[in-house]
Amino acid sequence: MDIDIARLLESAELIHEKSGASLCRVTHAGQSMVLKLFASGPEATEVRAYELLQSLRVPTARGAYQLLIRLDREQTITVGKLGTFRFPAGCYVYTGSAMNGIEARVRRHLSNRKRIRWHVDFLLEHARIIRYAIRESSVREECELNARTLALPGASVPVKGFGSSDCRCVSHLVYFAHEPDI
Numbered sequence: 001m002d003i004d005i006a007r008l009l010e011s012a013e014l015i016h017e018k019s020g021a022s023l024c025r026v027t028h029a030g031q032s033m034v035l036k037l038f039a040s041g042p043e044a045t046e047v048r049a050y051e052l053l054q055s056l057r058v059p060t061a062r063g064a065y066q067l068l069i070r071l072d073r074e075q076t077i078t079v080g081k082l083g084t085f086r087f088p089a090g091c092y093v094y095t096g097s098a099m100n101g102i103e104a105r106v107r108r109h110l111s112n113r114k115r116i117r118w119h120v121d122f123l124l125e126h127a128r129i130i131r132y133a134i135r136e137s138s139v140r141e142e143c144e145l146n147a148r149t150l151a152l153p154g155a156s157v158p159v160k161g162f163g164s165s166d167c168r169c170v171s172h173l174v175y176f177a178h179e180p181d182i
């Protein structure tokens with residue numbers, strides 16, 4: 001998904017502004033979304049970085065989610081008791097589920113201040129979420145979603161057992177050298 005940031009900014013409506021970052025409501029692909037800008041405001045001519053966040057309508061929704069994570073530089077990261085691994089630069093798709101409030105879970109992942117709890121938290125200490133998707137469902141679908149991601153061209157498993165302690169999947173983290181089209 002290519003994002004025309006200049007075009008998005010034309011329709012941006014400022015919601016919240018604080019030092020270094022501002023949140024705007026924008027319409028992208030027919031959907032109302034939240035654009036997080038790391039600049040002085042929507043009028044800023046130079047946007048340093050941005051995140052496009054899907055607005056979440058149902059606060060208590062449950063289901064599966066996927067985080068598209070970018071790691072700019074290769075890093076060696078210790079993932080709790082799982083071990084220490086080399087993470088090549090590129091994109092990672094993490095698939096998880098929250099059967100008890102998916103919005104809260106994703107917000108937690110997006111937050112910079114949190115207690116390290118899940119495997120993905122260790123990776124997110126060094127990387128950033130550039131996009132996420134949510135699929136509301138009353139049944140667990142994360143493994144199926146994860147399997148479909150792993151079947152995409154260019155997909156590989158970077159670390160066995162990552163995020164998959166509770167299921168039979170090899171890993172719930174999938175690596176792509178280039179941003180996948182999901």
Ligand SMILES: [Zn+2]
Binds near residue numbers: 143164168169172
């Ligand atoms: Zn699984």
